[in-house]
Amino acid sequence: MKHQINNKNHSVNRDISWMYFNRRILDEAANQSIPLLERLNFLGIYSSNLDEFFQVRVATLRRMIEIEKNLRTEKSNSRVVLKSILKLNQIYSKDFESIFYLLISELEKENIFITNELQLNAEQVEFVDTFYKEVLMNSLFPILVSRMTEEPELNDKSTYLAVKINDSDKKDKKKRKEYALIEIPSAELTRFLLLPKDGDKTYIMFIDDVIRFCLPRIFASLNYDSYEAYNIKFTRDAEMDIDNTAYQGVLEKVSEGIKSRKTGVPIRFVYDRSTPNDLLKFIEKLLKIEKEDAHIGGARYHNLKDLMSFPKIKRPDLKFTPQPPIPIPAFENAKSIISLIRTKDQYSHYPYHSFDYFIRLLREAAISPDVKAIKISIYRLAKNSKVIKALICAAMNGKKVTASVELLARFDESSNINWAKIMQDAGIKVIFGVDGLKVHSKLALISGRNGSIACIGTGNFHEGTATVYTDFTLMTAKKTIVDEVETVFNFLEHPYLNPVFKELIVSPNFMRKKIISLIRKEIENAKNGLPAYIYCKINHIVDDKIIEKLYQASNAGVTIKLLVRGNCSLVTGVPKLSQNIQAYGIIDRYLEHSRIMIFANGGEELYYLGSADWMERNLDNRIEVYTPIYDEDLKQQLKKVIEFGLNDNLKARIVDGSGKNDLQQLIEGKTLSSQQELYQFYKEHYKEDEAAAK
Numbered sequence: 001m002k003h004q005i006n007n008k009n010h011s012v013n014r015d016i017s018w019m020y021f022n023r024r025i026l027d028e029a030a031n032q033s034i035p036l037l038e039r040l041n042f043l044g045i046y047s048s049n050l051d052e053f054f055q056v057r058v059a060t061l062r063r064m065i066e067i068e069k070n071l072r073t074e075k076s077n078s079r080v081v082l083k084s085i086l087k088l089n090q091i092y093s094k095d096f097e098s099i100f101y102l103l104i105s106e107l108e109k110e111n112i113f114i115t116n117e118l119q120l121n122a123e124q125v126e127f128v129d130t131f132y133k134e135v136l137m138n139s140l141f142p143i144l145v146s147r148m149t150e151e152p153e154l155n156d157k158s159t160y161l162a163v164k165i166n167d168s169d170k171k172d173k174k175k176r177k178e179y180a181l182i183e184i185p186s187a188e189l190t191r192f193l194l195l196p197k198d199g200d201k202t203y204i205m206f207i208d209d210v211i212r213f214c215l216p217r218i219f220a221s222l223n224y225d226s227y228e229a230y231n232i233k234f235t236r237d238a239e240m241d242i243d244n245t246a247y248q249g250v251l252e253k254v255s256e257g258i259k260s261r262k263t264g265v266p267i268r269f270v271y272d273r274s275t276p277n278d279l280l281k282f283i284e285k286l287l288k289i290e291k292e293d294a295h296i297g298g299a300r301y302h303n304l305k306d307l308m309s310f311p312k313i314k315r316p317d318l319k320f321t322p323q324p325p326i327p328i329p330a331f332e333n334a335k336s337i338i339s340l341i342r343t344k345d346q347y348s349h350y351p352y353h354s355f356d357y358f359i360r361l362l363r364e365a366a367i368s369p370d371v372k373a374i375k376i377s378i379y380r381l382a383k384n385s386k387v388i389k390a391l392i393c394a395a396m397n398g399k400k401v402t403a404s405v406e407l408l409a410r411f412d413e414s415s416n417i418n419w420a421k422i423m424q425d426a427g428i429k430v431i432f433g434v435d436g437l438k439v440h441s442k443l444a445l446i447s448g449r450n451g452s453i454a455c456i457g458t459g460n461f462h463e464g465t466a467t468v469y470t471d472f473t474l475m476t477a478k479k480t481i482v483d484e485v486e487t488v489f490n491f492l493e494h495p496y497l498n499p500v501f502k503e504l505i506v507s508p509n510f511m512r513k514k515i516i517s518l519i520r521k522e523i524e525n526a527k528n529g530l531p532a533y534i535y536c537k538i539n540h541i542v543d544d545k546i547i548e549k550l551y552q553a554s555n556a557g558v559t560i561k562l563l564v565r566g567n568c569s570l571v572t573g574v575p576k577l578s579q580n581i582q583a584y585g586i587i588d589r590y591l592e593h594s595r596i597m598i599f600a601n602g603g604e605e606l607y608y609l610g611s612a613d614w615m616e617r618n619l620d621n622r623i624e625v626y627t628p629i630y631d632e633d634l635k636q637q638l639k640k641v642i643e644f645g646l647n648d649n650l651k652a653r654i655v656d657g658s659g660k661n662d663l664q665q666l667i668e669g670k671t672l673s674s675q676q677e678l679y680q681f682y683k684e685h686y687k688e689d690e691a692a693a694k
Helices: 014-030 036-070 077-109 122-139 207-218 250-261 277-286 304-309 337-343 356-367 386-396 413-425 479-493 511-527 544-555 616-620 632-647 674-693
Strands: 112-114 160-166 177-183 192-198 201-206 226-236 266-272 294-298 346-350 371-378 400-405 429-431 442-448 453-457 469-476 533-538 559-564 581-586 595-599 606-610 625-628 652-654
Touching: 014 036, 014 077, 036 077, 036 226, 036 266, 036 304, 077 112, 077 294, 122 192, 122 207, 160 207, 160 277, 177 277, 192 207, 201 207, 207 226, 226 277, 266 277, 337 346, 337 356, 337 453, 337 469, 346 632, 356 371, 356 386, 356 442, 371 386, 371 479, 386 400, 386 413, 400 413, 400 479, 413 429, 442 479, 453 479, 453 606, 479 625, 511 533, 511 544, 511 595, 511 616, 533 632, 544 559, 544 581, 559 632, 581 632, 595 632, 606 632, 632 674
Parallel strands: 112 201, 266 294, 371 400, 400 429, 533 559, 559 581
Antiparallel strands: 160 177, 160 226, 192 201, 226 266, 346 469, 371 442, 442 453, 453 469, 533 595, 581 652, 595 606, 606 625
8 A cells, every 4th residue: 555654844743654564463463583472462452552553543533533523624644544544454454464374383282272162072062151150140140231221341451252143944034133242351350261181182262262251151041042243442532621620639630531531432433344234234333433443354263352361371482582681789788778879870671670679779778777768750650569559668657758740640640640649648648740741751759868869761660561661671770861850840740840851851841942952962963074964762653853853963063873762753764854764673572661762962972861752742741751861881881772673683673664564684684682782782781790709
């Protein structure tokens, strides 16, 4: 299909570029060099991403189309973009289905069998029957929708079985017929049932098929004798409607907004293509599925994000080789992490290093007589957050603890509301940021009588994601930086202040100007014959003004090399526009999440770490923070991360605006996976440190 490139400013629509990104994940599921069970996991990630994309971005496009229709706009760009997305989705969905069934056949070669209700042997029938009676039965609540006059309240996070129930006697022209919906309780019970092994053979059954097998038992009281069940999944508009004029507290407003999600209009309907036409039409009418909504006729199973929780099978040969976090000798040998940071800047790079060092720091701060106060910004938290436990411990020990909690962290709103209440009950001062601005910065401040320290990160203080997301946390006692981190927290508590920053790059007031200024400086240096280059590792680049300035820099001779995981609206390699720009996207066992900026600065390089992507929302509508890096050791590590990424030819795909996602070509026949190379580098690096210490 024709690529969605805007010829006026040579950019790719952000939502089209997102589809290209998710395609890179699907390509990993098809990659035969990856262990088989990990390929299933990539399918789950792809499916989960797609759900959220439709809930948020496609929903937004639908709203824009309605606005353009009401304004009688002659040309609807939103409609063109949506049409392109649906075409790509149609293509990718077919590929997804093919890959899924290919993986099932490859599982069979490994004696792992996905079994349905028609393939059970006598022992398995007895096992499934017992499971239904003892476990499943009390989690199923069928809705006889053929008897309903109003649309039922359904959960779009779940998958349903649409059931057709009738009498099998074909001679009876007036035979009875009913329709029902059964929610598959995957959140409560998981999506898969591990059946008894048969020798070295493992059998796994979708709960969907367990329910299909048990339909005669479920509807026994209705006296029917024919049952058909087909998988359906629908997606609602998940953008929250929040009434900013209502006289409510922040907590109440967000709580009401979350409730509005449950009644959002459907925007995507996925169904088993073998569903009988009468049942399909009835369900579409019942759920108010419109012609404009995405209709995707698929195979037997949907909502395959559950593949991310595929049963744990004792087959380590079909999984990635474990990579435990590499110990950092300085932290391991330190009696006091606070004292260690005061002597020299420290950092952790997750998941290559353990998040436990940050927990240890908070725990030490909670009991140290030297510490007076702790401040922290919270965007997302782990389910059983040790960060919160450490903060509560600090409050109980008499420390003044302040937590800035972002209540509008998408899909974590309920969790953050609950944590806010728990912290308030423990005596922690909880603030909810600045009206109209999301607080996305990753900051912590530990104030001590003998000097304060600050932590500035690229990712959330979340011990769960720290095992799978690549993120940095800088820990520093450098006074100029610590003071400005405190200024950020003061602004969060008193948003009427007008702070000025000389060290930190802070949005929304300063970041855009500063980044453009840094790019402009590279342009000047290139014209003056000085070293001029920009290396950046980031999640998304879609901001038009930043892209325009990068194009200007490329034309001036600035070398620009980018590692962009997700959305990238920038088009590379266009003569007289972006011929000096290269961009690559890495999809591997860890999710690339850290944000790094390196500017040549005429030969005296400038390094930055931070929380912001190059998107309008981050630069203009959020509180984000980049910090300069002065520690030479950390600078070397950041340069290594960039270099390894740019030389990766196993996982780095070319991001040029075409959506082809080609791999880099081999250099001198050598293969390099940046994440594996980095893990080995850290192992060797710390061995050298330990040897030097001895």
